[in-house]
Amino acid sequence: MYSDLLHALPQVLGLTNFLAVTIGVIAGIVVGALPGLSATMAISVLVPFTFGLDPLVALGLMAGIYNGAMYGGAIPAVLLRIPGTPAAVATTFDGYPMAQQGQGGYALQVAVVSSSIGGIASAFALMLLAPPLSKVTLLFGPAEVFWIAVFGLCSIIFLLGGNVVKGLISACFGVFVSVIGSDPIFGNDRYTFGYLELLDGINIVILLVGLYALPPVIDLLEAPLKTENAASDNLGTEPIWRTLPRMMRFWKTWIRGSLIGIWIGILPGAGGSMAAFMSYNEARRASKTPDTWGKGEAEGVAASEVANNADTASALIPALTLGIPGTAVAAVMLGGLLIHGLQPGPMLFRDNPDVVFGFMWQFLFGAILLLFLGGSLATNSFAKLLKLPRPLLGSIIIVLMLIGVYSIHGRMFDVYLMLGFGAVGYLMDKLKFPLPPVVLGLILGAFAEENLRLALRIGRGDRSGLLANHTSQVLVAMTLAVVFGPGLKRRFWGNRNSGAQG
């Protein structure tokens, strides 16, 4: 197998194939950076055009876009507190405060270096470990996946923010939104009010754009002539070779985030946002100064960005070996493969090694190129956005949001829906309800419900089936540790302290 890997290399280094990856990365960064446009959309637009292209050129474009977009989403997340993609929500936590403190340039550099590292780690996992890792995927049936969702919800409970009640209300709102549409087992309509457009549920991008992008834009427009404090206008960009040594202290976060991203990637359905949230949370927990997190801690940006890129190539492991697209992007990419007669499955590696391994190399090169293209080029040009007059910037973003949301399914219904969510988001923002629990509730709520119901069906209603095997038991133990661990630790730690005092 590894000789096939080397065999595929020369082709990938050909001019057109390499150019395809480069163009893909640039396009991906741009698409990711524009709120409302996502990698899924860019690749679906691309799919029809790939008919006439050589397979590796087509796949190179896709690999580039996927990698580029995962970083691109960080740019507006840092500069405007608007996550460009769902996976960049966790990047806003520390990225935006950094920008306000005049460290926006550094935040973007951390983001691009971390993204690149995550992407490289993920590409290596795909190249070297795809067949064994696909066996791990097989261990996770509906019951196990349900526990993953529960674990995700519990471990990220910190997202509830300062006010737990408000946080829980936000999370419940997210879960409620996840319920809209036809139910995952029988297909009964829930809260669709007869609208066919609602039957498939609410696309995460619609919710995200409404909730996250509209309120900041309204803020921009509310006080167009407000004198900004000088710091946030100044990006404070230093040459990357000078900032790079400062980032070296993130190495633990990078390793941890890469592993989390790869792990989440091979479990179909969770996606980059969960990877970023979990990596952020774990890094914060391991930090010696957890209090600085959320207030402009560069390591937070690193944690989030390394994980959402580490999810990219690894999400293709179940997609290529088992034909299960873990994410919406992977699903579209499978279509791109199908057009070229490449059918996913264990045989794919045997029958079409040159294309498959070439595709993997392209992922690696895409991740490396990200460092160069995203580093100076994109960061500097996008950073200039902040210099635009506020009303102009706000209007541009609104137009992009409308176009982006419209183009998901090509219908106005989604645009109205987005504006509705925008109104909700604006109110939540003013009333200080945290937004991340909504996103998480939507993603994990649906994930948990579907798998719980499948698991119960498999067990024919017998709940003990949920805990029947070791994978489930380990996951439950981990969940309990996450929920009660901090409390117990504090208690024993507290006891010992008071003991010492006594």
Place this chain on the structure above:
Amino acid sequence: MKTSIWALALATLAATPALAEYPEKPIEIIVGYSAGGGTDVMARTVGKFLEEALGGASVVVKNEPGAGGQIGFTHVAAAKPDGYTLGTFNMPAALALTYDRAADYDAKSFTYLANFVEDPNTIVVSKSSGYDTLEALIEDSRANPGAVTMGLSSLGGNDHFAALMMAKSANSEFTLVPFKGAALARTAMIGGHVAAGTMALSQTVGFEDQLKVLAVLSDERSPFAPDVPTAKERGFDVEMSSLRGVVAPVGLEPAVADKLLSALAAVNANPEFQKMMAEQGNPMNYIAGADFAAIAETQSEVARTIWETTPWK
């Protein structure tokens, strides 16, 4: 005599423009699913060759995903029958939707042009399941009704119907576990989370090392898997498959219909097209015009019967 010739000539003259001019603007093929799915890829492949067959016309594939394809099917049914709006048609799913939900179309809302793909359903288990024959699986499901879990893609489609028909014919009972798509069902089966599954034959291709196909639910053995017996051979008279073709709204102008039918026949006859479809893993079964319409009628009847005897919601 003379007048009748004139009349004929006039009639031809009057008729030819419509025929000669079609197509004078781009033809849209509406796909009720997202870009990149199996149906979308078929539509794009057909579209590409249809452009040639219509002498350089422009064929545009438009995705209108949503509600399990219903948004797209509804759009096609309601479109003007002028030959500029065509659509992909998936059976039995498109027709099942007309029973389990309020729909603005039924089997009579379309002009059936050509079916290209017919993918027979299978009864399949994982190699490690211990089942070697269809009989062994059926025996277990009879001995302990409901104990055999059967993974499939969502309810109300060919997989679901195949499982119900199999159970009925074998006088046994399975616990149906509807996943989001056949690939997830297949993975759960390989991972041992469900005992068996039913899915289209093409979904099992490439997984020969992991899966054992016990039976194909078609009239004859499939050229894709000549060693696998049909359920009929084993004494269970069950046939179910997933069909994918191209339709137009009902009332399509006959001249346009003829032109489209001959163009689609030319597409099907093109060896390049056949090669491309085979590479994408599509078992072909070209059925055109009235024969296609007759199948739609039968399929609609099958879906109705199943819905009436075993409603799934």
